Amino acid sequence: MSTVTPADWQTGPAPHSAQDWIARAAEVAALLDTDTDTDAAARDRAGATPHAEVRLLKDSGLVTLLGPTEHGGGGQDWPDAVTAKTRGDFEVRVAAVKARATDVALEIDNRVFEVTGARSTATTEGLDRFWRNVRTRPPATRPPPLNEALRAAPVGLHDPVAYKRREVGRRVLEGELPEPTWYS
Structure with missing residues (x-):
């Protein structure tokens, strides 16, 4: 179980290497795995949207993974993101x-x-x-x-x-x- 919180991402250094980004993705996966309050299937049946999960991805910086660093992105290439x-x-x-x-x-x-x-x-x-x-x-x-x-x-x-x-x-x-x- 992860002890990392989204607040740690705001105060700590941003990932720089592919390995750092993979570690960040593992942290997000661990947080999503421990979120027992969210039943994705029930939410989908109700037609609701995954606001908490989207916020978590944004806070982690993973949505900026492929963006250029000069524009605030992670600066990773596709080969780093998808092999x-x-x-x-x-x-x-x-x-x-x-x-x-x-x-x-x-x-x-x-x-x-x-x-x-x-x-x-x-x-x-x-x-x-x-x-x-x-x-x-x-x-x-x-x-x-x-x-x-x-x-x-x-x-x-x-x-x-x-x-x-x-x-x-x-x-x-x-x-x-x-x-x-x-x-x-």
């Missing part, structure tokens, strides 16, 4: 979640049609949108409320799951980092 390994590891995690979310959405969709029968394919019921949207909609940038998410599941053919599974498999079995692609 090929961190990008690849993150991409593989996202790909695994994408593949699983697609599987779950398709399973739910199939079960809805099993339960409701052929009549549910009529446009008057509106359930045909589930099937179509699960298979063709691109990923959303921000998850909609649950009732909207059920109407427009953001998974499908425009972001093929086969590519995601291949990336995860190559990373797990061969240790190979995925190359950036249009589907990354």
